[in-house]
Amino acid sequence: MESLKTTRMKKILFFGFIPVLLLAFGACTMNTTSNKNVDVSEERIDFLGITNKDKLSAASKRALQWTDQQLYNNDWYFEYKVYDLKGDFAFEEGVVRRDPSAIIKHDGKYYTWYSRSTGETVGFGGNPEVDKVFPWDRCDIWYATSEDGITWKEQGLAVPRGEAGAYDDRSVFTTEIMEHDGMYYLCYQTVKSPYNKRVKNQIGLAWSNSPDGPWTKSQEPILSPADNGVWKGDDLQDRHSVLKKGDFDSHKVHDPCIVPYKGKFYLYYKGEQMGEAITFGGRQIRHGVAIADNPKGPYLKSPYNPISNSGHEICVWPYNGGIASLITTDGPERNTVQWAPDGINFEIMGAVKGAPHAIGLNRTADNEKEPTEILRWGLTHQYKTYNYQYIRGFKTEVRRKHTASSDKGTKDKKKE
Numbered sequence: 236m237e238s239l240k241t242t243r244m245k246k247i248l249f250f251g252f253i254p255v256l257l258l259a260f261g262a263c264t265m266n267t268t269s270n271k272n273v274d275v276s277e278e279r280i281d282f283l284g285i286t287n288k289d290k291l292s293a294a295s296k297r298a299l300q301w302t303d304q305q306l307y308n309n310d311w312y313f314e315y316k317v318y319d320l321k322g323d324f325a326f327e328e329g330v331v332r333r334d335p336s337a338i339i340k341h342d343g344k345y346y347t348w349y350s351r352s353t354g355e356t357v358g359f360g361g362n363p364e365v366d367k368v369f370p371w372d373r374c375d376i377w378y379a380t381s382e383d384g385i386t387w388k389e390q391g392l393a394v395p396r397g398e399a400g401a402y403d404d405r406s407v408f409t410t411e412i413m414e415h416d417g418m419y420y421l422c423y424q425t426v427k428s429p430y431n432k433r434v435k436n437q438i439g440l441a442w443s444n445s446p447d448g449p450w451t452k453s454q455e456p457i458l459s460p461a462d463n464g465v466w467k468g469d470d471l472q473d474r475h476s477v478l479k480k481g482d483f484d485s486h487k488v489h490d491p492c493i494v495p496y497k498g499k500f501y502l503y504y505k506g507e508q509m510g511e512a513i514t515f516g517g518r519q520i521r522h523g524v525a526i527a528d529n530p531k532g533p534y535l536k537s538p539y540n541p542i543s544n545s546g547h548e549i550c551v552w553p554y555n556g557g558i559a560s561l562i563t564t565d566g567p568e569r570n571t572v573q574w575a576p577d578g579i580n581f582e583i584m585g586a587v588k589g590a591p592h593a594i595g596l597n598r599t600a601d602n603e604k605e606p607t608e609i610l611r612w613g614l615t616h617q618y619k620t621y622n623y624q625y626i627r628g629f630k631t632e633v634r635r636k637h638t639a640s641s642d643k644g645t646k647d648k649k650k651e
């Protein structure tokens with residue numbers, strides 16, 4: 236028997252398709268005074284508060300295309316709060332701890348991995364031999380454990396930078412953990428010295444049969460930027476001048492996250508393009524996916540890339556046979572939760588007011604319980620200053636009703 240959820244999702248896909256049809260059809264037949272192509276019940280018109288169904292504004296037409304689930308259930312909407320953690324995750328002057336991985340549980344303890352470095356950020360004008368150009372420069376990957384998710388104990392180094400000359404000799408950072416078949420995999424960003432504004436960023440992988448290591452590193456990157464962009468001139472500190480921009484990921488492949496999916500391994504990542512521009516949605520940041528038969532690769536970029544025209548750090552989880560994705564920070568679709576039945580073709584399911592940055596998801600959650608159940612609590616990072624970031628906690632709740640303080644006042648009075 237088909238589950239209620241599957242029926243609902245089918246409905247969403249069906250209704251999700253309507254806007255496409257409407258756009259194609261509507262382009263020739265619709266005008267602002269006609270809604271011939273929109274089949275609308277009185278209930279929907281009433282719910283949306285539309286004054287005159289024969290005089291639909293462009294906004295009303297778009298609203299009429301929302302699915303029942305988007306309109307009435309609000310299943311993909313949440314609000315969030317962030318809070319300080321204790322132990323070694325309390326803020327420490329002089330130390331950068333940022334971009335926490337997902338949380339996994341092993342032998343009754345939560346584990347997370349993160350970028351760690353010390354010292355202030357000087358920028359590109361400093362001494363290239365010793366200074367840090369970004370807070371995530373000259374990082375190594377460290378890890379910490381916790382009994383309760385609140386008090387964390389730093390356990391030490393997991394994956395160090397490579398030796399001089401290696402593809403990861405300058406920094407290894409922004410890592411994600413994947414547990415599969417008794418093995419642990421950390422994927423992460425890498426930079427090779429010298430760190431200039433045109434340097435390409437790649438993705439590395441390390442594996443172990445224990446979350447406590449030791450970790451074996453891949454000799455070569457598992458993913459690299461597209462090589463079809465062309466810089467203009469040879470100023471290594473000018474990342475904006477290009478003769479050709481190339482693919483969405485021609486400059487950097489970032490924020491990797493590997494998800495076992497449909498018997499394969501989907502490596503989701505953020506792409507940065509050479510000659511990055513500001514478009515109508517802000518920075519040109521998009522997401523892509525590369526797929527492999529084995530956790531260690533080879534990872535082949537999907538020909539459908541980019542799979543999102545918006546977003547920043549990757550935050551993806553399996554849900555109802557597909558993949559859900561929280562899109563934040565950049566692009567016209569930022570602050571939306573999206574879902575793809577095939578892990579590639581994402582549709583907007585809901586919009587949120589905002590979301591924590593650089594989320595470390597709680598992979599121990601029952602992510603099938605509700606679309607955003609995996610976001611009920613987890614890790615995030617915060618800039619205390621530009622030099623130093625620290626790891627904090629967040630929690631979310633689904634909001635289906637708006638309660639103002641005046642509502643609360645009325646309720647209390649009634650009680651008296």
Ligand code: AAL
Nearest residue numbers: 334371409489490547548
């Ligand atoms: C983050 C991530 C990547 C970038 C930097 C550190 O938000 O997108 O990790 O390189 O900022």
